[in-house]
Amino acid sequence: MPTVSMTVNGKPVTAEIAPNTLLVSFLRENLRLTGTHVGCDTSQCGACVIHIDGESAKACTVLALQANGAEITTIEGLAKGNNLHPMQKAFQENHGLQCGFCTTGMIMSAVDLVKKHGKPDDATIRKGLEGNICRCTGYQNIVKSVKAAAQEMEG
Amino acid sequence: MGTQTGIGASVKRKEDKRFIIGKGRYLDDISRPGQTYGYFIRSPHAHAKITSLDSTAALKAPGVVAVLTGPDMQADGIGPLICGWGITSKDGTPHKAPAHPALAIGRVRYVGHQVALVVAETLQQARDAAELVEIEYEELDHVIEVGDALAAGAPQIHDDVPGNLSFDWELGDRAKTDGAISAAHHVTRMKLRNNRLIPNAMEPRAALGDYDSGTDEITLYTTSQNPHVHRLVLSAFNAVAPEHKLRVIAPDVGGGFGSKIFIYSEETVCAWATKKLNRPIKWTAERSESFLSDAHGRDHETFAEMAFDANGKILGLKVSTKANVGCYLSTFASAVPTYLYGTLLSGQYTIPAIYCEVQAGFTNTAPVDAYRGAGRPEATYVVERMIEIGAREMGIDPAEIRKRNFIAPDAYPYETPVIMTYDSGNYALAMDKALEAIDYSGFAARKAQSQTKGKLRGIGFSAFIEACGIAPSAAVGSLGAGVGLWESAQVRFNPTGSVTVFTGSHSHGQGHETTFAQIISDQLGVPIDQVEISHGDTGKVPFGMGTYGSRSLAVGGSAIMKAIDKIVEKSKKIAAHTLEASVEDIEHSGGVFKVAGTDKQMTMAEIAFSAYVPHNYPADVEPGMDETAFYDPLNFTFPAGTHIAEVEIDPDTGTTEILDWVAVDDFGNVINPMIVEGQVHGGIAQGIGQALLENCVYDKESGQLLTGSYMDYCMPRADDLPTFRVQTINTPCKTNPLGVKGCGEAGAISAPAALMNAITNALGKEIDMPATPEKVWRAAQGL
Incomplete structure (x- = not known):
């Protein structure tokens, strides 16, 4: 079996894996980082979004081997110790989550969205999160959360 | 208790921490x-x-x-x-x-x-x-549509079910309703399709x-x-x-959403x-x-007749529905198109005569069962589409015709012709607030403005009602339920004053860990971070009937209130003993037990400690502070309200833009307004999904599910939805100790009718859900 090496949440990891192992399976099963979720099988729902070298990506559509040498950040690595990322705080402050299943992917997508757009308006946020499905919130409080976090992230 | 964490406060959710840091523990994580x-x-x-x-x-x-x-x-x-x-x-x-x-x-x-x-x-x-x-x-040979399945000569799905008919059920007075229809000034007649949905938690x-x-x-x-x-x-x-x-x-x-x-x-x-x-x-x-x-939802074919007098007063409603139940009867499948449907056909209105018949047919499709709202969205869709179309046909304003038919605020308890007794409500108040919020009087000018851009503007109403807080056991037992629908709660003080509540109401997004903790904090003066809500494990929680039918707070919350009553009763005895007073003289408020007319008092935490370290303790009282209660509701609860949708259609592309959405809901007392608002948002989103985007389609020829992935089944996404403007009015429920009615399903129940009324108002003609751009375009082009 081939060997894969990458940095996950700041820690170097190396493992022997079957070549068809998806990155999301590697994170969930091998590293037991279960905050990254699987909600569909067609790369539509966005529950599995992580950052690869700082860019958001759907971990269900990347082979672990493709991430060889990459810097991976998952939801577990977003906070600095006990200090939550402003996006995490904003989701709690603005009731941006209900069941929580889509939330981790939603937060990871939103962080990248704000990085790219600065202070996005409602329409930009809604368009930017088009690849993340939430069945609970109707998105309104997610939009509110992202806007609030954007203020903090800039400041 | 202080307003910061008690009843009525928008307390931030206690459960969020684990979810936002990726430490939620879902099943596949185990x-x-x-x-x-x-x-x-x-x-x-x-x-x-x-x-x-x-x-x-x-x-x-x-x-x-x-x-x-x-x-x-x-x-x-x-x-x-x-x-x-x-x-x-x-x-x-x-x-x-x-x-x-x-x-x-x-x-x-x-x-x-x-x-x-x-x-x-x-x-x-x-x-x-x-x-x-x-x-x-x-x-x-197979059969997919319920109408086909119930027709003569259809393929037999089960050898022991002739004609694929599971049941042919009725409710109400047929003769009286027929009489009302034949004597009416005007009768609105419509075929309505309630499209099949896939829940997709x-x-x-x-x-x-x-x-x-x-x-x-x-x-x-x-x-x-x-x-x-x-x-x-x-x-x-x-x-x-x-x-x-x-x-x-x-x-x-x-x-979950039922699924x-x-x-x-x-x-x-x-x-x-x-x-x-x-x-x-x-x-x-x-x-x-x-x-x-997963069990699918809805899938009704309905023919309805609504009879009016010359003033638009409804005289009768007759509804004939064919319900697709899929290939087997799922756990609660038979209750959904019957007692959760026919019983709500009176809506918010005084209708003297109602008759409903439902034929449930087996088909070669997945089982169909409760999906958010379960029967009540189907009922609201019938009532609110029919009254709106009736108003159009008779040239009466759609808000006005509803007001002429509303049950008056002083008419409670109000018994409908379809076996429900509404305890409370104020339908005209919700309507008036909604009309004001959407600026109804300015609609004509806004429509004219849209016209100048070549756009079609429409406005649509839905004055919905639902029966929630499911359900009084004896009543549902008499209607065929195989179980009781009570709830249990155990409130356990720990010796150091913190509290663990074990509830049978499972939380899967509803925020019980916060709402239920607010009740404890409010009633017993315990800081909210000292309250833990435990649910979802038969090894920990004594018993429970679970979460559905917007019942968690009305039934599960009421069980917690009953357990609190027992805690207070016991605490009074302990306080009386310790403070050397009689039990009758102990007054309780928010976790403080006081001897009336004195400054002698004990806090709940002191009493709990005394109960576990009973060194100076009444002889006839058991040690420990741990009470369990079961609560069986006296009646359903009846949340109701008015939603108004305003849309603009581009006749060249068939796209519908939702410009505004106002919801005024009466959920009785509200424990956590932030959570309630979130529930309404989510419900409306699912209702909009049904009306605009979602549709489960099986290929009739092959029997294959054509909408079997997110590539084919159109889920509402962030850029499909508008910003909702949500408010509540609060007429307390009269049949439970919290005065609450339940809020989880309202949006999904109300939204489809409001949106379809708006779209058909804009188009000036009828189409069925979902109002896809193709359907809307065809209608707009007169095709």
């Missing part, structure tokens, strides 16, 4: 030592005989532990899946609910039907081995069976809204294990197979399996 993986082989045919099944090659494949089939389960005495609500047909005969083995025996009846379970050391090995199981089918269903041969106990982890009901049914009917040897754990569950109420094949099989193989077995649905085999 693994057990020595765990195997299950993969279900499913029917590729809509209807076929299984002529042979050969697993020889699969059993030799690497890592394979077993291939299990329906006959194996039958041989082990595992009973079929059940329907828990008996419906009686017009002719007095019981509904027909053919045996539903958890794994098919001899015949498959829908695409996705569970045929066999392959168990292997890894999921990949189970999947690979499934390819090696050789199954021969002999295809049979974001966490797919999953199950993990874990048998302990030392204790002979099976632990079933499963994605359930009601783990105790799972345990009861799996024990009493499926005979998987006796109740005391079966523990059901529903950990963090990623949304995780039911006792499905997959968890039944996993619970049985773990003991048979003496290995933990985990199965997690792929999304495509969810599409195929």
